[in-house]
Amino acid sequence: MADLKLTDVAKAYGNVKVLEHINLDVTKGELIVFVGPSGCGKSTLLRMIAGLEKITAGTLEIDGQVVNDVPPSQRGIAMVFQSYALYPHMTVRDNMAFSLKIAKKSKDEINERVENAARILQLDPYLDRLPKALSGGQRQRVAIGRAIVRDPKVYLFDEPLSNLDAALRVATRIEIAQLKEQMPDSTMVYVTHDQIEAMTLADRIVVLAGGGISQVGSPLELYEKPENEFVAQFIGSPAMNLLSGKIVETGERTVIRMDGGGTAVSHYPSTESDKGAEVKVGVRPEDFAVAEGADYLFEGKVDIVEALGEVTLLYFKTPDTSMEDMEKGDAAVIAKLQGVHQNLRGREVRLSADPARVHLFRNGRSLLYR
Amino acid sequence: MPVILQGLITIIIGVGGCVGYFYLSNLILDRFIFPAKGENIGRNINRANAVRPWLFLFPAIFVLGLYLVYPVIGSFIRSLYGRNPDTFVGFDNYALLFAGGDFTTAFLNNMLWVLFVPSASTFIGLVVAQLTDQLSWGNIAKSLIFMPMAISFVGASLIWKFVYANDADIGLINAVRAFAGFENPIDVMQIPFWNNFFLMVILVWIQTGFAMVILSAALRGIPEETIEAAILDGANPFQIFFKIKVPQILPTIMVVWTTITVLVLKVFDIVYTMTGGNFGTEILPSYMMDFMFRDDGRATAIAFVIMIVVLPVMFWNIREARKEMR
Numbered sequence: 047m048a049d050l051k052l053t054d055v056a057k058a059y060g061n062v063k064v065l066e067h068i069n070l071d072v073t074k075g076e077l078i079v080f081v082g083p084s085g086c087g088k089s090t091l092l093r094m095i096a097g098l099e100k101i102t103a104g105t106l107e108i109d110g111q112v113v114n115d116v117p118p119s120q121r122g123i124a125m126v127f128q129s130y131a132l133y134p135h136m137t138v139r140d141n142m143a144f145s146l147k148i149a150k151k152s153k154d155e156i157n158e159r160v161e162n163a164a165r166i167l168q169l170d171p172y173l174d175r176l177p178k179a180l181s182g183g184q185r186q187r188v189a190i191g192r193a194i195v196r197d198p199k200v201y202l203f204d205e206p207l208s209n210l211d212a213a214l215r216v217a218t219r220i221e222i223a224q225l226k227e228q229m230p231d232s233t234m235v236y237v238t239h240d241q242i243e244a245m246t247l248a249d250r251i252v253v254l255a256g257g258g259i260s261q262v263g264s265p266l267e268l269y270e271k272p273e274n275e276f277v278a279q280f281i282g283s284p285a286m287n288l289l290s291g292k293i294v295e296t297g298e299r300t301v302i303r304m305d306g307g308g309t310a311v312s313h314y315p316s317t318e319s320d321k322g323a324e325v326k327v328g329v330r331p332e333d334f335a336v337a338e339g340a341d342y343l344f345e346g347k348v349d350i351v352e353a354l355g356e357v358t359l360l361y362f363k364t365p366d367t368s369m370e371d372m373e374k375g376d377a378a379v380i381a382k383l384q385g386v387h388q389n390l391r392g393r394e395v396r397l398s399a400d401p402a403r404v405h406l407f408r409n410g411r412s413l414l415y416r
Numbered sequence: 417m418p419v420i421l422q423g424l425i426t427i428i429i430g431v432g433g434c435v436g437y438f439y440l441s442n443l444i445l446d447r448f449i450f451p452a453k454g455e456n457i458g459r460n461i462n463r464a465n466a467v468r469p470w471l472f473l474f475p476a477i478f479v480l481g482l483y484l485v486y487p488v489i490g491s492f493i494r495s496l497y498g499r500n501p502d503t504f505v506g507f508d509n510y511a512l513l514f515a516g517g518d519f520t521t522a523f524l525n526n527m528l529w530v531l532f533v534p535s536a537s538t539f540i541g542l543v544v545a546q547l548t549d550q551l552s553w554g555n556i557a558k559s560l561i562f563m564p565m566a567i568s569f570v571g572a573s574l575i576w577k578f579v580y581a582n583d584a585d586i587g588l589i590n591a592v593r594a595f596a597g598f599e600n601p602i603d604v605m606q607i608p609f610w611n612n613f614f615l616m617v618i619l620v621w622i623q624t625g626f627a628m629v630i631l632s633a634a635l636r637g638i639p640e641e642t643i644e645a646a647i648l649d650g651a652n653p654f655q656i657f658f659k660i661k662v663p664q665i666l667p668t669i670m671v672v673w674t675t676i677t678v679l680v681l682k683v684f685d686i687v688y689t690m691t692g693g694n695f696g697t698e699i700l701p702s703y704m705m706d707f708m709f710r711d712d713g714r715a716t717a718i719a720f721v722i723m724i725v726v727l728p729v730m731f732w733n734i735r736e737a738r739k740e741m742r
Contacts, residue, residue, distance in 0.1 A: 098644050119650030131641030135663040144659075145649035192645070 055104035124193035541627025
């Protein structure tokens with residue numbers, strides 16, 4: 047039974063289409079993460095599920111019931127906002143109890159539920175404080191507590207960690223993961239622009255881009271088998287390198303002659319008709335190694351070296367990279383080598399990659415998915 | 417000399433005078449009094465910096481002292497003298513006030529004003545601010561409601577004289593009565609006790625715009641997410657308004673309330689123009705005006721009583737406003 051089902055959902059503001067053809071099945075107990083660049087509509091989609099934005103077309107089902115026109119409070123959802131959205135004039139206890147009071151629950155029930163949520167989130171000592179007397183992390187826990195007391199079918203998180211500092215963000219991320227484990231039956235939808243959050247928390251990730259879903263899959267699926275160039279470059283940091291080449295050998299394995307010299311071998315299968323096709327060869331920075339034999343995939347002059355101890359990042363200047371591209375951090379080829387590599391700056395270096403980790407894209411789409 | 421030239425010269429002298437004052441006073445301080453040289457250079461710089469704020473504060477303090485503190489003290493002294501400024505009467509003027517009669521009426525009426533006008537203005541202003549925010553033509557409505565603010569109290573009183581006119585052909589109220597079938601026009605200004613409220617309505621009409629503008633800005637300052645969170649929590653529009661929005665802007669509401677309260681204790685124009693304090697509508701400021709120029713001792717005594725009544729409100733108002741700014 048799908049707990050949350052979106053069928054051909056679309057959103058438009060006047061003539062401007064923000065989202066189109068969103069089809070998604072979220073099963074009960076799943077934690078699904080929406081990621082995408084800013085402006086891709088991920089928050090809008092979440093707000094549509096919450097009922098804060100009208101759905102222009104398509105249907106939204108929660109627990110098998112179409113809820114397009116059901117008011118937010120009756121959809122069985124609870125939302126945690128980026129800015130916490132705590133009621134500043136109410137104590138922590140009243141903040142959490144507000145929805146229950148509105149629903150006219152009995153005093154005993156309210157107390158029991160609030161105290162239960164406080165226990166789960168370790169908020170007991172703060173119940174009678176005002177939000178302004180709490181730290182950012184505590185405030186976010188209160189916001190989560192406010193969701194828990196409602197015992198919703200679906201939890202919605204709208205970038206809940208963005209307002210926290212780096213250390214707290216990691217701690218709270220782990221808390222959310224633990225919370226999910228304590229409540230295995232609750233479905234959670236989580237919006238973030240941070241791919242680390244997405245990779246660590248998600249059962250499945252939905253990558254949104256250009257008004258639609260780019261790919262849905264488990265974190266490692268997205269990493270290992272990206273469906274298109276966008277997902278390939280969006281997941282993983284630094285982004286995957288994309289180099290142009292032409293297919294020269296097809297079959298179980300594909301051999302590509304690179305435009306910049308060199309030869310790439312990929313485990314992606316190809317058919318006879320692909321021969322001669324222009325493709326993009328995708329290699330993640332961490333999959334590059336310094337070529338030892340005569341075969342190499344890429345050759346270039348090292349422009350910048352960033353030694354981080356654990357790894358060394360090499361930035362290559364390719365003939366078609368302008369200074370501007372370098373500054374933006376794209377188009378330059380980046381290699382992430384394990385350990386320390388010294389005295390590489392300014393030298394010509396040849397790189398190769400394991401064929402199992404070489405991705406091929408034709409017209410933006412992966413050769414694996416066609 | 418043409419007026420425009422006079423104006424220009426005034427501006428130049430005024431602005432130039434300010435610049436000159438600050439420049440010269442700082443120059444004298446740094447060059448001659450505590451020069452930043454010699455053996456005590458460190459101490460001199462510290463002292464000069466300690467004195468500097470007072471240089472900047474001095475003009476304001478001086479002018480306030482001249483036009484505010486001195487008159488207060490002067491008034492108090494004057495209130496100790498009788499109709500003839502040479503006869504010292506001690507606290508007789510105050511004793512006469514509290515002996516009863518018109519002063520008691522004025523005082524009690526004023527209490528009514530203080531209760532009714534600020535609460536009505538603030539409440540209506542708050543409701544209007546909330547409702548007009550939801551309308552496409554809300555800004556036009558707001559401008560209309562704000563407009564009375566631009567009219568002087570006397571002007572407003574004249575307008576309402578027409579509304580209250582004792583003639584079905586002129587007065588709105590009597591026209592409505594006539595339409596409803598009542599024969600004889602009435603003079604609402606002569607209905608005992610209730611005529612006070614007809615006067616207060618005029619001030620409410622003027623002050624609602626003020627309350628509305630300030631509260632509308634405050635309402636817009638409420639974080640949208642808290643309202644969305646309340647929607648998700650199942651609150652209906654009334655609950656959102658009274659349980660989420662109003663508590664969040666309570667400090668602003670109180671500032672608006674007290675500001676209007678202070679104003680109420682100063683307005684004499686409305687009563688003065690509408691009834692002249694007759695028919696039991698006297699309030700403290702208009703009562704004071706009755707004595708002004710005839711018995712300055714009594715008038716200043718009343719002024720002093722008004723000031724003492726206003727002070728705590730004023731004090732509270734300033735403290736709240738400061739809290740808001742932080």
